[in-house]
Amino acid sequence: MTLEVDIDQVREHFRLTASFSSAPGLTALFGRSGSGKSTLVDIIGGLVRPTRGRVAIDGQVLVDTDRGVFVPSHRRRVGYVFQDSRLFPHLSVRRNLLYGRWFTRPEGGAAADLASVVKLLDIGPLLDRRPETLSGGEKQRVAIGRALLAHPRLLLMDEPLASLDEARRAEILPYIERLRDDAGVPIVYVSHSAAEVARLATTVVILTEGKVAAVGPVIDILPLADAGDAGGVLDATVVRHDEVFQLSVLESVAGELQVPRLTAPVGTPVRAYIRARDVMISLQAPQDISALNVLAGRVNAVTPSSNGAQADVRLDCNGASLMARLTAKSVSRLALTPGKPVFAVIKSVSFERS
């Protein structure tokens, strides 16, 4: 599946210009709120008409303003999981799930039947309940199932976790991963959380003030993002578990990492997301320090924050990209300039299976 987007959307105080094509897997539209992510998915889903441009899936044109083509949303076979789930309040969970069946045929989309979707999302016990009796996380799982059962060629997810607390998010994330890996539906996923994107995305499209700032594989692109929880992504493999101290040891191109014991068995590839604010920088290899993880690298770039009090220091650790958020004073004291060899001291790492 390839999704091609090339559109302009002009509003009174806002202009969105986006051009990208996405590969199979999960494509994340990433940016701060107001960057145009939601407008972009609404255009792909057919809920909003672009001022100008073209959207196509596998060569089939959904919108082409030059040729006057606009396929209405009900004929697009593009599933949509909304931030606010939007379950039908007058139907049971089961009938919500089966709603799309009335209107779509399974050809060419995800071959999903009720039983397999119920199993994938663990919603069996909810089938006869009313939407209003479900928790936020349960609602989102049902909404995902409902979209899947309409046999979409592409699934749009607009910040599906934004309205949930941390625990509920952790509950849903594995299901989205299963969806990406097992259901075989390409997904366009809107998020403003770098950690979420790092965990889920294959490809990232970064949107800044209505423009595409960067497109590419998550490992290369995410460190470039300007986000509150910015950081670096490392692909690694579990090499052994340390049962005495309840740690797992991972190997990555940047070096060895020790992290709290993972459940993943030895040999499993994992993706580590290291937040910039969790990284310290030292000019010498630190001795007698509590932090377990020290990676050697070089300064790649120093980007001061808008108010000048802080700076994001991008590091190249043997080819892997890491980021450290330091005060401007530290940057000046250590005289950090591109090319300078340094050591990254990592306080904590969030680890996700990939």
Added chain:
Amino acid sequence: MTPEEWTAVRLSLLVATTATAASLPLGIAVAWLLARGRFWGKSLLDTLVHLPLIMPPVVTGYLLLLTLGRRTPIGAFLADELGIVFSFRWTGAALACAVMGFPLLVRAVRLSIEAVDARLEAAAGTLGANPAWVFVTVTLPLSLPGVIAGAILCFAKAMGEFGATITFVSNIPGETQTLPSLIYTLTQVPGGDAGALRLTLISIAISMLALLGSELLARRVGSRRAAIA
């Protein structure tokens, strides 16, 4: 109760039921257009629908007579080509009642359609439902309480309609003499007071039954929703 009174009660029920049933589909369609549509002339349609509510009923009845009377072009066409005659028939009484009840029906339905979350309708669209199916499967079920309320209002209005009916189709016993028309007649003749009083009580009873019925219906819709859903 005299046979004449029974006839009037039966006729009124027939007229009101026919008027409500006939205006319901059109009323829902117009309510949907006014609630969700964006088209040229929308406020004109809105005004037109509400006109019978503001105009004196006699004027509405007279306008009906002017457009649909037997000797008018439209009336003649309907009678000769389709065999439909309104003037001085019970069907005309039903039409007059439908026109008078229409604004009340449309108002209630429109308000409840406007209260349906348009984002749910958009969601139904992304699941493959075209606008007609979205209306049938999402908008209509969610606005059902308003539809019931509107239908009851329309029925009650039709039961009590007097001015437009008597102007358009007169006061013919057995054909167009509805309950209000007969009450009016009885109050005009000596010794008619007892009959007028009986019909007044029946009128009150029917109104209360209609209200009770709508209440029960609305509750059943609510509980059925709770059960399936």
